[in-house]
Amino acid sequence: MGRGRTFLDWPVVRQLTGADPLGRGAAVESARTRDWTARTETADRVVKSVCPYCAVGCGQNVYVKDDHVVQIEGDPDSPVSRGRLCPKGSASEQLVNADNRLKHVLYRRPGAADFERLDADTALDMIADRMVESRRRWWQDTDEDGRPLRRTMGIAALGGATLDNEENYLIKKLFTALGAIQIENQARI
Known part of the structure; x- marks a missing residue:
């Protein structure tokens, strides 16, 4: 039998001689299984x-x-x-x-073949600078007849379905305040 086991340690013997004749509980549990603790029980x-x-x-x-x-x-x-x-x-x-989950910002400069790592503050500053410049460059205050437009054609937003209603609401408000009119969500497309 090996490792100190006896015939009486077999699950089928425990099943037939114990209080678990159907073999759905303690009779078929190994000592190792009895010692397991759920991850949810040990959580802080x-x-x-x-x-x-x-x-x-x-x-x-x-x-x-x-x-x-x-x-x-x-x-x-x-x-x-x-x-x-x-x-x-x-x-x-x-x-x-996941071991292969990215945990840092990667950026590929225009014309570059490889990505480089950036810290989050630098990446956010780059995004903000580009948003401001796109808004300024493509701003349309009025149409050809002088009617107010107050919009930019240089910024668009495409939201994802992984965002909840509150997040989508805030994103919509932000892009509307920036003057964007192309605001869409993946869940609606």
């Missing part, structure tokens, strides 16, 4: 979140231990999903903890 805290994959907005409970996501499950308190997640939502912990 649970953070409420929304699944990032589609526009449905399923609620998620994100289990965190030592500032590291250890498990993501459906939130039973969510009126949208009532604790259920699709296969992609159920696997979103892998999105957070």
Whole structure:
């Protein structure tokens, strides 16, 4: 038998001689299985979140231990999903903890063949500078008859379905305030 096991340690023997004749519980559990603890039980805290994959907005409970996501499950308190997640939502912990996940900004200069790393502040400054310049350059205050337009044709927005209603509302307000009129969302296309 090996490793100190005896005939009586076999699951089928425990099943036939114990209180679990159907073999659906303790009779078929190994000592190793009994010692397992769920990741959700050892988490330091649970953070409420929304699944990032589609526009449905399923609620998620994100289990965190030592500032590291250890498990993501459906939130039973969510009126949208009532604790259920699709296969992609159920696997979103892998999105957070994937070894090949990019964790820094990559930028490819015009005409360059390779990407370079940038710090987030530099990247945000570059985006802001380009937004301001595009707005200034393509601003249309009035049409040819003098009627007010107050718009820019140099900025457009395409939102994603992973954003919730509040985020999309704020993005719409921001781009409208900038004068953009081409504002669309992937969920509507």
